[in-house]
Amino acid sequence: DVKVTQSSRYLVKRTGEKVFLECVQDMDHENMFWYRQDPGLGLRLIYFSYDVKMKEKGDIPEGYSVSREKKERFSLILESASTNQTSMYLCASSSTARDGSYEQYFGPGTRLTVT
């Protein structure tokens, strides 16, 4: 069974703390993604990576950075957490099929609260 796991289901951090969210996939996928989800706003792409050590900004990268040192692991970093980063964070991975289509597999999410 394919699997994307995230390091924490729930996390509470203080304003100004450095926060690491870890994501691991076991499907040998090239592409990995970080989204955040807020009520009324749907899922918004923060960053994605299409290969080891490669990254690209998504729609809302401000205040975040990422790291992909190994193919299976993609980390989201909040350098100095702020209350407006309280959200549900979702990681996903995917690989392109021969016909050009793809399927993103999502982790269970991390609900981060910054106080």
Place this chain on the structure above:
Amino acid sequence: DAKTTQPTSMDCAEGRAANLPCNHSTISGNEYVYWYRQIHSQGPQYIIHGLKNNETNEMASLIITEDRKSSTLILPHATLRDTAVYYCIQDYGGATNKLIFGTGTLLAVQP
């Protein structure tokens, strides 16, 4: 921004077919239509995708109009566990597999 439009919410009786519409009037010839769903407090789950032809799998059927400007996701026998937000997405794929999620349709299956 999401390029598809879907109704905000729909109801369906348990055991009946749920038909979820989606408009994607700007779709180009090489863009797929994808459907995902998100059950409360879980990550989104892939359901099905199609390009031109109708598609069926163990979860659902996808009917795409001949002009490809709209599609319908059909859950043939909805159960309470199908209550979720359903997202319709058009995308050309490519190497990076980026998806742009809209706000989807909240399907409430009623007992």
